[in-house]
Amino acid sequence: xxxxxxxxxxxxxxxxxxxxxxxxxxxxxxxxxxxxxxxxxxxxxxxxxxxxxxxxxxxxxxxxxxxxxxxxxxxxxxxxxxxxxxxxxxxxxxxxxxxxxxxxxxxxxxxxxxxxxxxxxxxxxxxxxxxxxxxxxxxxxxxxxxxxxxxxxxxxxxxxxxxxxxxxxxxxxxxxxxxxxxxxxxxxxxxxxxxxxxxxxxxxxxxxxxxxxxxxxxxxxxxxxxxxxxxxxxxxxxxxxxxxxxxxxxxxxxxxxxxxxxxxxxxxxxxxxxxxxxxxxxxxxxxxxxxxxxxxxxxxxxxxxxxxxxxxxxxxxxxxxxxxxxxxxxxxxxxxxxxxxxxxxxxxxxxxxxxxxxxxxxxxxxxxxxxxxxxxxxxxxxxxxxxxxxxxxxxxxxxxxxxxxxxxxxxxxxxxxxxxxxxxxxxxxxxxxxxxxxxxxxxxxxxxxxxxxxxxxxxxxxxxxxxxxxxxxxxxxxxxxxxxxxxxxxxxxxxxxxxxxxxxxxxxxxxxxxxxxxxxxxxxxxxxxxxxxxxxxxxxxxxxxxxxxxxxxxxxxxxxxxxxxxxxxxxxxxxxxxxxxxxxxxxxxxxxxxxxxxxxxxxxxxxxxxxxxxxxxxxxxxxxxxxxxxxxxxxxxxx
Amino acid sequence: xxxxxxxxxxxxxxxxxxxxxxxxxxxxxxxxxxxxxxxxxxxxxxxxxxxxxxxxxxxxxxxxxxxxxxxxxxxxxxxxxxxxxxxxxxxxxxxxxxxxxxxxxxxxxxxxxxxxxxxxxxxxxxxxxxxxxxxxxxxxxxxxxxxxxxxxxxxxxxxxxxxxxxxxxxxxxxxxxxxxxxxxxxxxxxxxxxxxxxxx
Numbered sequence: 001x002x003x004x005x006x007x008x009x010x011x012x013x014x015x016x017x018x019x020x021x022x023x024x025x026x027x028x029x030x031x032x033x034x035x036x037x038x039x040x041x042x043x044x045x046x047x048x049x050x051x052x053x054x055x056x057x058x059x060x061x062x063x064x065x066x067x068x069x070x071x072x073x074x075x076x077x078x079x080x081x082x083x084x085x086x087x088x089x090x091x092x093x094x095x096x097x098x099x100x101x102x103x104x105x106x107x108x109x110x111x112x113x114x115x116x117x118x119x120x121x122x123x124x125x126x127x128x129x130x131x132x133x134x135x136x137x138x139x140x141x142x143x144x145x146x147x148x149x150x151x152x153x154x155x156x157x158x159x160x161x162x163x164x165x166x167x168x169x170x171x172x173x174x175x176x177x178x179x180x181x182x183x184x185x186x187x188x189x190x191x192x193x194x195x196x197x198x199x200x201x202x203x204x205x206x207x208x209x210x211x212x213x214x215x216x217x218x219x220x221x222x223x224x225x226x227x228x229x230x231x232x233x234x235x236x237x238x239x240x241x242x243x244x245x246x247x248x249x250x251x252x253x254x255x256x257x258x259x260x261x262x263x264x265x266x267x268x269x270x271x272x273x274x275x276x277x278x279x280x281x282x283x284x285x286x287x288x289x290x291x292x293x294x295x296x297x298x299x300x301x302x303x304x305x306x307x308x309x310x311x312x313x314x315x316x317x318x319x320x321x322x323x324x325x326x327x328x329x330x331x332x333x334x335x336x337x338x339x340x341x342x343x344x345x346x347x348x349x350x351x352x353x354x355x356x357x358x359x360x361x362x363x364x365x366x367x368x369x370x371x372x373x374x375x376x377x378x379x380x381x382x383x384x385x386x387x388x389x390x391x392x393x394x395x396x397x398x399x400x401x402x403x404x405x406x407x408x409x410x411x412x413x414x415x416x417x418x419x420x421x422x423x424x425x426x427x428x429x430x431x432x433x434x435x436x437x438x439x440x441x442x443x444x445x446x447x448x449x450x451x452x453x454x455x456x457x458x459x460x461x462x463x464x465x466x467x468x469x470x471x472x473x474x475x476x477x478x479x480x481x482x483x484x485x486x487x488x489x490x491x492x493x494x495x496x497x498x499x500x501x502x503x504x505x506x507x508x509x510x511x512x513x514x515x516x517x518x519x520x521x522x523x524x525x526x527x528x529x530x531x532x533x534x535x536x537x538x539x540x541x542x543x544x545x546x547x548x549x550x551x552x553x554x555x556x557x558x559x560x561x562x563x564x565x566x567x568x569x570x571x572x573x574x575x576x577x578x579x580x581x582x583x584x585x586x587x588x589x590x591x592x593x594x595x596x597x598x599x600x601x602x603x604x605x606x607x608x609x610x611x612x613x614x615x616x617x618x619x620x621x622x623x624x625x626x627x628x629x630x631x632x633x634x635x636x637x638x639x
Numbered sequence: 640x641x642x643x644x645x646x647x648x649x650x651x652x653x654x655x656x657x658x659x660x661x662x663x664x665x666x667x668x669x670x671x672x673x674x675x676x677x678x679x680x681x682x683x684x685x686x687x688x689x690x691x692x693x694x695x696x697x698x699x700x701x702x703x704x705x706x707x708x709x710x711x712x713x714x715x716x717x718x719x720x721x722x723x724x725x726x727x728x729x730x731x732x733x734x735x736x737x738x739x740x741x742x743x744x745x746x747x748x749x750x751x752x753x754x755x756x757x758x759x760x761x762x763x764x765x766x767x768x769x770x771x772x773x774x775x776x777x778x779x780x781x782x783x784x785x786x787x788x789x790x791x792x793x794x795x796x797x798x799x800x801x802x803x804x805x806x807x808x809x810x811x812x813x814x815x816x817x818x819x820x821x822x823x824x825x826x827x828x829x830x831x832x833x834x835x836x837x838x839x
Contacts, residue, residue: 056728058827059721061819081826089825105836306757323753327836329734332743337750 013199015162015170016485018208018478019154021147021188023115024238024271025065026051027475028154031483033171043218044483046476051157053096057082063097064472066157068150070111071099072131072139087160093141095153104298108134113239114146116376119177119184119265121580125635132375147191155195168196171485173478177242178204178262178497181555181579182611183634189610202609203481205474206233206244207259207492209433212477213465214490221490222255224465225429230399231257231465232427234388234446235474236436241266241384243391245425246492247399259494261398261425262557263391268353268379270436276348276382277304277340281322285338296336299324304340311345312439318342346441353384354445359424359453362390385449392424392453394558399425401560426454431465438470495527496605499562501576503552504539520554520576522566524603524611533604537565540600540618543586543630546593551582551632564603584615584632601632720829721820725766727833730758734833766819772812781808 014034020027028049036044050062057078071094073083078094085091094102103110111130118125120143128140141149151174158167176188185202192200203211210233214221225231229248235241243263249256278301282292292300300322307320319341326334363381379387430447437443443464451461469476484491501520523536543549554576562568568576586597599615606612613632622628726732735755740748763769772791775781783792785802791812794804823829 052822055821056724058824058829059724059821060824061821079826081824084824084826086822321750321753323750323757325731325734325751325754330738331731331734331751331754332738332740333747335747335750335754337753 013170014165016479016482017170017172018475019174020475021174022068023113023240024068026068026150027065027472029475029479031479036483046479048472052086054098066096067100069099069103070095070146070149071102072109087156093149095149109138111146114143116267117143118187119180125187144187144191148194151195168198171199171482172197173201173203173482175203175205175208175474175478177240178206178244179265183580186610186634189608200608203478205242206235208474208477209233209235210246211481212473213431215480229428231429231431233431235433237269237434238271239269241268245398247402249402257492259492261395262497266379266387273349274301274305276352280344280348296324307340311342312441314440350445353382355383355385356449357385359389360422361386363387395425396423426459427462429465430462433470433473435471495529496524498555498557499526499559500524501554520568522562522564523601525564526560528605530605530609531607534564536601540598542596543584543599543615545586545591545595546588548583548585553579553582555579580635582632586630717829724832725762729762730755767815768817769813770816772814773808775808777808777811779808
């Protein structure tokens with residue numbers, strides 16, 4: 001593709017930088033493009049930046065991960081000298097390890113999961129409300145500003161190390177969940193621009209994991225997969241589970257990769273698992289008549305995290321002691337002691353989160369139930385396997401368009417209802433990512449579940465693609481992507497992961513008790529690539545000058561064939577998912593307030609990877625004689 | 640034999656002469672080691688010996704070459720205090736050591752010791768890279784060639800004769816190959832190894 005904004009041989013953007021802007025941790029990896037260009041036969045070196053950060057008041061350490069937390073201290077809580085950073089002796093916000101540490105004892109002042117809030121359409125993500133639900137006097141910050149803080153900390157740490165190559169001038173790729181909706185993608189880009197990044201690209205995390213795998217394999221990746229393969233990427237991080245399907249096709253005799261489907265945004269991850277264990281231990285202690293304080297539960301959660309790692313290894317340790325010391329200086333006689341057994345871990349994690357379920361066993365709760373709820377929409381069903389079963393079933397036809405490699409030979413068009421039960425896309429290879437799947441027992445179970453579905457459907461078992469560091473892989477893959485973009489190695493074809501529609505209310509007389517029927521106009525088709533634009537047909541809308549006009553907005557990750565301009569008057573239940581509404585405001589300049597201007601809709605996928613929607617005036621032009629255009633906002637902000 | 644520390648020797652007896660020679664030898668050794676850029680752990684023992692020999696050296700008329708004072712390294716308290724703070728934070732080290740163990744059962748002590756052990760282990764592995772000095776099995780016979788590093792390997796027992804020395808490896812030794820202690824910000828008071836905690 002010719003979208004290289006980087007190919008100008010400006011010495012300032014010497015590095016390709018990948019940033020994993022995670023729910024619980026951020027990681028930055030980089031690749032020296034100049035060094036890589038000097039000898040293209042050598043695999044370029046990826047390095048993870050040790051990020052300087054406060055770990056305790058006054059102590060600065062370098063760590064590969066920057067915990068995505070901000071602490072809002074009380075004015076008399078910390079001495080000025082204790083929060084100095086190498087590049088700033090009076091930072092405005094306290095970010096990283098120290099924030100998590102302080103926040104574990106004072107949760108009302110801790111900002112966490114800011115990334116998940118970015119994808120929460122029910123609230124104004126520019127509004128300062130984090131830490132959510134804390135007393136009024138605690139300083140608040142918006143989800144957007146919190147993400148700016150994490151990026152800015154990484155920028156400062158980088159600039160401190162490479163003063164001659166400021167991060168904002170480098171090629172920066174920031175990873176986002178594949179399930180991020182257009183508004184969340186736009187917000188991530190906005191955060192990055194607020195930090196000042198000049199050469200920015202967004203990349204879906206599961207794709208970054210695939211790039212990392214390709215990097216790790218080198219040229220050998222072509223031997224590990226073959227034409228017709230469908231790679232399932234399962235990424236279970238600290239806070240979210242992200243699913244994608246990548247199909248292997250052929251183009252001019254070369255293997256190519258296509259991201260054909262992405263899953264829903266599932267707020268379910270390793271943190272849930274640690275909590276589940278802690279509550280198990282709590283119940284056990286309660287049975288012995290020991291009541292626990294909240295701080296003890298926190299300490300147990302910590303201890304369980306370590307114990308879990310031991311018990312999930314393939315070894316013969318059957319139990320790990322859990323000791324929780326008193327908070328006071330007297331330890332003896334006050335230390336709570338119990339143990340976590342292999343059976344308990346097996347039950348709570350393996351059976352609780354990865355039950356062996358049928359392919360038709362899907363999560364019970366509604367997918368995106370209420371957009372208006374104030375808390376984060378955590379997954380109601382903790383079973384990762386049910387979410388995966390739902391994803392594979394929903395995407396049964398995802399790869400049908402590619403090279404006719406459909407694995408759906410069992411599909412009987414004469415009787416679609418009978419065979420739709422149990423139809424699912426059959427992955428032939430699996431790639432794992434995220435810290436949770438580092439545990440061999442969980443990775444084995446996940447693969448066993450998938451293979452059980454495959455063998456029931458009499459398909460070949462899927463093979464596990466060799467993986468590397470599951471914690472740092474996404475950032476590494478992203479920095480490698482910056483190199484791939486310059487024309488080295490294979491690039492994953494992706495484009496939009498959903499088809500997008502605006503809702504049109506049909507004109508008909510009002511009938512009491514019945515909503516006016518809704519039609520959906522496709523404005524951006526599935527697979528629309530970066531750097532392209534399209535017009536949504538000739539349907540006209542009236543924009544009222546001077547006041548915000550709202551559009552209902554829908555996405556579908558299963559309807560792949562609707563072209564821009566297609567108007568749907570009916571669709572299957574669950575095919576279209578309502579997203580936060582869009583808003584357009586026409587400035588009143590040169591027009592009468594209240595006047596209605598007819599417009600058509602136009603969409604564009606930017607080089608960065610965000611969706612832009614515009615309203616184009618049908619019969620008015622600007623001073624250059626071009627039709628007037630107005631930006632349609634992907635999110636509605638509180639006025 | 641009675642020891643009177645206030646007595647000032649008036650003549651040089653055999654013991655004092657021997658001490659003088661020993662102190663000179665140790666000085667020489669110390670400077671040699673400095674030149675070899677000995678590790679901090681290696682040079683710590685030697686100044687201690689030097690100090691014990693000082694009173695003797697002061698009274699003995701120095702034979703040529705002239706005595707030179709040892710360059711003693713001042714180990715600032717910062718790093719030690721920092722390590723204490725880290726051990727307290729992760730392992731409740733100070734709390735545990737400051738406790739009076741009498742009156743507690745081994746089970747109680749064991750429960751607390753687990754916390755200290757797990758935490759200390761984490762601290763050690765986070766901030767230090769440790770490797771054994773000798774890779775051989777303990778209790779196995781090993782041979783030390785002439786010119787072996789006396790800081791790395793200490794001879795004990797029947798120390799006589801010439802190298803190579805053949806003996807039993809009692810302890811494999813430890814060496815810190817990398818130290819990654821956190822940096823301390825300027826205004827930080829390191830003497831506070833654990834702040835008092837008040838819950839509101």
